Amino acid sequence: MSNPSPVAQQQAFFQRIAGSVAGIAFWQHNPVERTIIRTKELDAICGLPDITEDEAAKPIPDDFYVALVPLEDQELLARTGQDMMAEGVGALREVEHRIIRPDGEERVVMVREELTTDDVGVPVFRGSTLDVTDIRAKELHLDRLIEQKNILLGEVNHRVKNSLQLVSSILSLQARSADEALKDCLLSAAGRVHAISAVHASFYQGPESQLVDISAHLRSFCRQLCDSFCRSNHVVRVDVIAEKVFVHADVAVPLSVIVNELMSNAMRHGQADNTGGGSKIEVRLSRSGQGKVCLSVSNSTHAGETPLHATGQDEANTLSTNGLGLQLVKIVAQQIGADVDVNTDAGWRTDVVFDS
Amino acid sequence: MGRALIIEDELLIALHVQTLLEDEGHCVVGTARTADDAVDLAKAHDLDVIIADIRLADGSQGHDAVARIRAGQEVAVIFVSGNVMGEDDEDLERFAPLAVLTKPFNPNSLIDALKSISRG
Numbered sequence: 001m002s003n004p005s006p007v008a009q010q011q012a013f014f015q016r017i018a019g020s021v022a023g024i025a026f027w028q029h030n031p032v033e034r035t036i037i038r039t040k041e042l043d044a045i046c047g048l049p050d051i052t053e054d055e056a057a058k059p060i061p062d063d064f065y066v067a068l069v070p071l072e073d074q075e076l077l078a079r080t081g082q083d084m085m086a087e088g089v090g091a092l093r094e095v096e097h098r099i100i101r102p103d104g105e106e107r108v109v110m111v112r113e114e115l116t117t118d119d120v121g122v123p124v125f126r127g128s129t130l131d132v133t134d135i136r137a138k139e140l141h142l143d144r145l146i147e148q149k150n151i152l153l154g155e156v157n158h159r160v161k162n163s164l165q166l167v168s169s170i171l172s173l174q175a176r177s178a179d180e181a182l183k184d185c186l187l188s189a190a191g192r193v194h195a196i197s198a199v200h201a202s203f204y205q206g207p208e209s210q211l212v213d214i215s216a217h218l219r220s221f222c223r224q225l226c227d228s229f230c231r232s233n234h235v236v237r238v239d240v241i242a243e244k245v246f247v248h249a250d251v252a253v254p255l256s257v258i259v260n261e262l263m264s265n266a267m268r269h270g271q272a273d274n275t276g277g278g279s280k281i282e283v284r285l286s287r288s289g290q291g292k293v294c295l296s297v298s299n300s301t302h303a304g305e306t307p308l309h310a311t312g313q314d315e316a317n318t319l320s321t322n323g324l325g326l327q328l329v330k331i332v333a334q335q336i337g338a339d340v341d342v343n344t345d346a347g348w349r350t351d352v353v354f355d356s
Numbered sequence: 357m358g359r360a361l362i363i364e365d366e367l368l369i370a371l372h373v374q375t376l377l378e379d380e381g382h383c384v385v386g387t388a389r390t391a392d393d394a395v396d397l398a399k400a401h402d403l404d405v406i407i408a409d410i411r412l413a414d415g416s417q418g419h420d421a422v423a424r425i426r427a428g429q430e431v432a433v434i435f436v437s438g439n440v441m442g443e444d445d446e447d448l449e450r451f452a453p454l455a456v457l458t459k460p461f462n463p464n465s466l467i468d469a470l471k472s473i474s475r476g
Contacts, residue, residue, distance in 0.1 A: 158411070161438045162366060165460040169372035172463065176375060197460035224462045 015039070022130075028118070029125040031081060035059040045109060045131045047101030073097035081125065084115045089123065091115040096132065107133045157200070164197040188264075191228075192328075195260035198224070199252045212252035215242035215285055221256065222263060222283050229267045234279070236267050242285035245293055245356060254332035255295060255352075259283065261325040262297035262350050269299070269348075293356045298349035357381045358404030358473045361397055363421055364436070365389040365413035373407055373436075376463055380470050391416035391424070398425040405432045405454070405473050407466075422451060434469050436461055 004012070018024040025042035029035075040056040043049070046068050066074060076097055084091035094112045101107060113127030171190035175183045198221045202212045219240045226238045247255065266281045281299045288294040329350075333340045338354035360382045364370040370387040377384050385401040388394035390412050398406075406425065408418035422433050435448050438459040448456050455469035 158438045161459045162369075165369055165438075166366060168460050169369045173368070173372055173375065194460065194462070198462075200460070201458045224464065227464050228462075 018128075025129045027127060027129065029062060029113075029127075030059070030118070030122065031085070031125065032122065033059075034062050036062045036065065042129055045107070045129060046099060047103060047105065047107075068099040068101065070098050070100060073099075084113075084125070085123070087115070089115055089117060107131055108136050109133075161197070161200050164193065164200060168193050168197055191225075191264065192257065192260060194224075195221070195256045196253055199249075199256040202252065210249050211246040212249055213244065214247045214252055214255060215244050217252065217256065218242050218259065218283060218285060221259065225260070225263050225267070226281075233267070236279050236281060238263070238281045238283060240283045240285075242283070243287060245285060245287070247293075247356070251336050251354065254336045255354075257332050258295070258329050258338075258352055259297065261329050265325060266297055266299040266348070287356065288353060291356050292353050295352045295354070296349060298347060300347035357383060359401055360384050360405045360407060361394065361401070361403050361425075361431075362387040363389075363391075363394045363406060363408040363412065363418045365409065365411075369409075372463075373466070376466055377407070377470065380467060382470065382473070388421070389413045391418070391421035394418075394421040395424045398431075399428070403429060403431045405434065405470070407434050407436060410435065410437045410448075419448060419451060426451075432473060434466065436466075 015026055019026065019039050019041040023041060023045070025039050025045055027036055027038035027042055037059045038056050040051050040053055042065075043051050043056065046065065048064070069077065076095065080093050080095050084093055092112075092114050094110065096108055096110050099107050099109055108131070110130050110132045111127055113125045115123060116126055118124045168190055171186050171193060175186035175190065178186055199212060199217055202214075202217045219242065222238050222240050226236055229236055263281065263283070267279070279299060281297065284294070284296040284298075286294055286296075329340060329352075333352055333354075336354050338352050341351045341353075343349045343351070360377050362370050362373050362377075362384060364373065364387060367387065367389075374384045374387070382405070385403065386397045388397050391414075394406075394408075403425070406422055408422055410418045412418060412421075418435065422431075425431060433451055433453045435451075435453050435456045436459060437448070437456055454472055455465065457465050457469070
């Protein structure tokens with residue numbers, strides 16, 4: 001008997017490693033004679049007594065294995081085998097099935113097999129078997145943890161929305177019993193809370209839970225602001241032209257605050273155009289290259305005053321709406337690393353450029 | 357003027373909703389914090405509209421209360437939902453609501469939805 005070639009020796013070495021270290025069993029199944037030869041790891045996987053490598057290498061009837069497989073899984077294995085035989089030599093399959101060990105313990109094994117031929121051309125199945133019970137149990141546990149996490153996140157978000165509604169309601173109720181000057185401040189505060197609250201409605205709506213479709217939010221929010229303003233003031237028309245941009249929640253909230261301030265100023269300081277059709281405001285969201293996004297609010301019909309170029313008096317008076325509005329825009333823009341540019345060459349326009 | 361029932365477990369929010377309803381000329385017959393309380397209140401009044409939160413104090417659901425109330429009388433409904441991923445939407449649409457508002461809601465959206473009651 002000639003010595004095995006170096007390649008065969010190497011393959012045998014790696015197979016022993018796969019078996020002893022990784023617990024992978026190798027086997028060959030003759031479907032006609034219904035016999036099987038295997039490595040001893042297969043018996044270990046099945047919870048059978050230890051055997052030697054020599055014992056494992058002798059072909060034995062495959063009933064010892066079939067007896068361990070539940071009936072429904074036997075049908076699966078039989079169908080798999082028939083499909084492979086129909087496909088012919090070279091057919092490959094991966095299938096998971098259960099086994100019930102002699103001590104009653106149920107395990108899940110993953111089988112990878114190939115239809116090939118033996119030395120005399122007889123079709124045989126050759127493959128490997130690995131016990132994946134613990135892996136599947138961990139996956140199931142992780143799936144349950146993820147589901148619990150999602151439920152918890154949903155509950156937290158629901159609570160936040162409820163709390164923001166409470167704050168908004170309290171401010172609105174307080175405004176009803178306040179004098180005119182204080183009422184304006186409280187309603188302005190309620191509007192700022194609503195700017196933060198409104199973007200929360202967009203959470204969990206995008207393809208990823210922490211990303212917000214800021215373009216959809218802008219359309220909805222600007223329309224709400226316009227509707228509220230027009231009920232008790234002159235007519236304002238708002239055009240929102242927005243590319244679809246997703247931003248992280250940490251950016252969405254500051255952007256909503258900025259839009260609230262810019263829109264509120266634009267509506268207050270706008271005036272009817274020369275056709276008598278009310279003032280016009282444009283809100284534009286567009287990518288400006290190099291990973292930047294530009295949010296622009298402009299009013300072509302604004303009055304002479306440039307609201308965000310606060311006068312010295314306004315800057316000194318931090319309780320004035322204009323002074324606080326400028327501070328809010330600058331602070332939240334700084335928070336998201338955005339640049340703010342005010343242009344008054346033709347009407348009034350504020351650009352806020354931030355990283356997408 | 358219509359008669360309205362508010363189903364909401366946060367009483368300050370309920371008070372806010374009540375002021376909005378009364379500003380529009382409606383009469384609020386009461387506020388219920390649970391589905392059972394809502395059903396009991398509804399038995400004593402002919403209602404024109406229900407403003408219903410979805411998740412209530414005792415774990416009951418606002419739309420369940422509406423279904424039970426509607427077994428005894430026809431009444432319009434406006435839902436105020438804090439739902440996160442739209443999972444309530446299909447359930448709510450079968451009630452043919454005047455509106456489904458998401459918390460935190462814009463008061464003007466509620467007022468607009470109520471206008472159809474006034475016109476009706």
